[in-house]
Amino acid sequence: MVAFGTSGLRGLAVDLLAGPGYAHVCAFARHMLAGGSLAPGAKVLVGRDLRASSPELARQTIAALAQSGLTPVYCGVIPTPALALQALKLGAGAVMVTGSHIPADRNGLKFYRPDGEIAKADERAIAALARENAGSAAPSELPRLPPPDDEAVAAYLARYRTAFPQPVLQGKRVGVYRHSSVAADILVDLAGALGSEVVRLGESDGFVAVDTEAIDARTADRLKAWSRDHRLDAIISTDGDGDRPLLADETGRIVRGDALGLISARFLKADAVVTPVTSNPGIVGGDGFRLFRTKVGSPFVLEGMAAATAAGHRAIIGFEANGGLLIGSPIALPTAELEPLPTRDSVLPILCALTSAFGAGLELSALVAGLELPACASGRLENFSRDDSERLMTWLSEDEENVRTFLGGLGDLSGMDDTDGLQMTLSDGGSLHLRPSGNAPEMRCYASAQSEERTSALLAAGLERIRRFAQVPGLKTG
Structure with missing residues (x-):
């Protein structure tokens, strides 16, 4: 199934390449042109990640944009x-070919208007237009990918070299976990510019x-071993498309994304945090x-963030539990003013944390300890069907x-919040939060x-109970 999730269009790569990917790009172009966000012939930037299916999906994307009367500009990996930063600078649209952090057999598309990410209303309109052209397919003959325009990467590097000019990492050893991150070379460049000795780690073919947001045990063990063996002060990395940070302290322990967000809010002197x-x-x-x-x-x-702007706030940031940081207003730093992104x-959150510490x-561990946040952990059940997710969440919502019953033995229920999924607060202050993934067949x-x-x-108890209760016909117990 191909569908919009929490961030962008997602689905199995074979499904996207069979026509829906091309149809959704055509629908995006049609929606942008009809609404006046883009004029005929306007530029639309196209980038991609390092998945095996991404070059072909990028070729289809470029063909769809050109067929729709727009001018695709290929920015490469x-x-x-x-x-997104370059698109904002040029007043252009953008399409990023990426499945972000989801498994390699999946892929996706992220769409941008000239003023930033598309909204939920845009997603609904694009999905409706794509359904109208559900039978359309990409041309059988697609052009090769052209040489990439490298201005976007240069502008991104310049943004942070200007904002963080001091060699605060002088005398530090920083590992860059490269794997298949599109941001690996950028992280090496910036860590070196800040004065650190860079150690390249874990590059993948x-x-x-x-x-x-849910690092597996094998990766967690590798980070700890690298930190010990290479005597590192920090390890930095990102997810596949470089919009989620990964930071580990001098022991190899991961700094959670929400802790990174709080550190960034303090460093950037935000007056509103979303x-x-x-x-x-x-x-x-x-x-x-x-x-x-x-x-x-x-x-x-x-x-x-729009609500914070309407309320009169002037230094606005947002962040997610995965650590991805959004800037909703100009942010004044001693060395530069960061334009909204x-x-x-x-x-940015990685640089805020390294500079703060x-x-x-x-040490990074001391900086994080000073936040005095409750302990948090997250996990997921992969290949957990949407039907099972829906049955479980419906059953939980029907009756307190x-x-x-679900919590039995874990503690007394003292409160619930169904803003997104179901958060159950216990009388001792602990909590469990269940949420079906919007990107993949997973329960988080x-x-x-x-x-x-x-x-x-x-x-551990939450994950075990999700699995057990979802397997009970009708979710009847006892």
């Missing part, structure tokens, strides 16, 4: 935020799906900023007693408590 309900519940505002909570997905964060970015003479589970031991136990 590039981080999504770099493509094929695509590696790195979900920065983040989904899945971010750490210990983030409650203060530090000079007002907190806005939303559903999961960058379109909802963007809506929250209202799409998820991985590089090492600029103050701290069903929730108590988030846990929080005062101690890491309690958090790990809640997460």
Whole structure:
């Protein structure tokens, strides 16, 4: 199935390449032209990640844009935020060919208007237009991908070299986990420019799906081993398309994305912070900023940032639990003014954290400990059908007693929040949050408590119960 999720169009690569990918790009072009966001002949930037299916999907994308009367500009292998930044600068549209962090057999498309990411209303309109042309297919003969325009990557690098000119990493050893991240070379460049000795780690020949919100145990162990063996002060990386950061401290322990968001909010002196309900519940505002909570997905964060602007805030950022940072207003730094970049970015939160820690003479672990946030953990059940997700969530929503049955033995229920999925708060302050993924057939589970031991136990129990209850016919118990 090909469908819009929390961020962009997603589906199996074979399905996208069979016609729906081409049809959705044509629908995007038609929608942009009809609404006046783009004029005939207007430029639309096209970038891609390193998945095996991405070159072919990029060729189809370029053909669809050209057939629709627009001018595609191929930017090659590039981080999504770099493509979006250039599109904003040029007043152009953009299409990023990427499945982000999902498995290699899947892929997707992210669409941008000249003023930033498309909204949920745009998604609905594009999906409707694509259905009208459901039988259309890409031309059998597609042109080769042209030489890429490299201005977008250069502008992205210049943005952060200007904003962070001081060699705060002098004397530090920073590992760059390259895997198949489109941002690997950019991270090497920036870490070196900040004065660090860069150690390249884990480059991959094929695509590696790195979900920065749910790092698997093997990757976590590799990070710890690399940190120890190479005597590293930090490890930095991103997901596949470079819009979600990965940061590990000097022990190889991962710094959660929501902690990165809070560090960034303080560093950037934000007066409004927008983040989904899945971010750490210990983030409650203060530090000079007002907190806005939303559903999961960058379109909802963007809506929250618009609400913050309407409320009169002038230094607005958003972030997701995966660490992707959005800038909704100009942000003044001592060295430069950062222009708005209202799409998820991985590089800025990494630089904010490294500068905050090492600029103050701290280790990363000490900086994170100083946030005094509750312990959080997240996990997922892969290949968990949407039907099972729907049955489970419907059953839980029907009766509070069903929730108590699900929680049985984990603690007393003291509150619930159904903003996105179901968050169940326990009387000891711990919580479990269940949410079907919007991008893939997965069920996600988030846990929080005062101690890491309690958090790990809640997460393990939550995942086990999701699996067990979804297998019970009619979800009847006892």
